[in-house]
Amino acid sequence: MIKNKKFMISLTLGLILLIIAGWSDQHIQSQQVTKFNELEEKIQRLEDIEQIKQLKARYFRFVDEKKWTAFGRSAAWS
Secondary structure, three states: OHHHHHHHHHHHHHHHHHHHHHHHHHHHHHHHHHHHHHHHHHHHHHHHHHHHHHHHHHHHHHHHOOOHHHHHHOOOOO
């Protein structure tokens, strides 16, 4: 009876450790997904800022060089 009790206790502890390890892996994966999403958002923001800079550069170049026809063709500015 004592051997069965020790076996059951060790089996239970082993299962608990496996459950904790599985939760830990899922927690780490969810943190990695969160960080990945944050990086994607930062990259998208930087790309958007770069597009705005290029748009402003084209606008002021056309105005400075008085290229009104090119300025008019870029009415959509995209």
